Amino acid sequence: MRATWAVLAVVVMASSARAEENPAAREVMSHMTRGARNTRVGDWVTYRFDGGAGGQRVYYWRMAVVGEEKDKQGRDAVWVEMEAGTHPAMKSPLMQMRMLVAREGEQIQYDAISRLYVGNPTDRPQEYSQEALDHVLKKMGQEAKDDKLPHPDEDKEPLPVGLKPVLRSKKESRVMTLAGTVSAVQLELVVKKTVVKRMWISREIPLMQLAKMEIPGIAHSMEVAEYGVDAKPRMVLPPPSAPKVRLEYADSVFPNLPDMDAPQDAAPEEASP
Template structure:
């Protein structure tokens, strides 16, 4: 998901002065200023992933409720599902998390409650220590990435002059998608004359504002399949006294798609104290 909100982050970080706006972002800013809105309860979107094989996968994200978190912040319940059916019949993975909102933006780095479910596991809530472990691990990984990004590459790995990727955007136009026709702006990441990635950003698509992505080199596409503003909670939550995911199983978030397709539960799927002999 981090790659798909790249342009949302870009738009939020660009200053108001036109002279300071990168040329590739100007068309995006103009497009989004015509009616884009902050995410709100009820928003949902489903994407279809395809990489040239026979099977496609679907990923759904929805905002299904709002409440105060334990720190007193405004927060929303976000549900995510992944599966091989657009309606998420028998989903391969489910997640429900309570995340804080700040300046009308959902902060996916501020999670205070987390539920995980798989094709062979009833949904379970993460214990406080397990959740703190996951959040801490994410923060450490983020710092490592920032450190790597700030470290100059050795001479042997540096790209020659003129061989660096560039970003360019096209004009706002109508785009046909699986969810219907939407207004979108094409954005391309280009290396010399080769398109590495192509994205279409649309103010009409809720949450991620992303209509379609293509990576031509590996024949990968991600395209909006459905979206709406009437999302309801779909995860069946465990009772309050149900065992929670413990610290030692905190890293086992999802069973792999391969194991789920073959009909065998993942070896490291979340367990409760009752699972131990």
């Protein structure tokens, strides 16, 4: 999940007050305000991840909004399904998740998950108990914090001259992707003269607004492969009376997706029962 939260951090940053201070964030905001539409039920997007090794470490990740209802706190919320596998059409997926996520207006609050189901090739989907869900959310929140792009005002200790990461942008342009050509703004995270991470943010791509991501140093990449507006629920949910995942099994059942920022030896691991 680390790559996912890293991308979300970029998008959130661009919509915050910092957009007034950061030229790169201002460029993203300017791009997004020219025709970006709000997320709706039915939106979906599939990404292709390449972990290097001549294409031997390729897998796909799909995200879709498949329903809406009120959550336990009475907030407007949407059901978001995620799948990962080695086939773009998610034949025999290695992982499935379905979560109820609150939204404010039309913006999905990815840190406000109130229900969670997880399935894998060997076990039927199970819902997480509240204790297990709280544990997973705490873990995911820490990963998001670790991946968050640094801001000069947040540095506890000054970094040596030249080592402070700099986020820079280019003007909106047309970019080719596996899903076709889209308008996008290129962002680069640079340390000294080295590009650590390169991203293309596009208002045309639903949900995450990410067209591409590259990590040149380790030859890893992520690129939109398909997207659309006709998503339907695909996870077969267990009956309400089915046992839930308990706290002691939360980590073993929760899928361990590869981290884009680190070398990978394989596609996503199959979750343990």
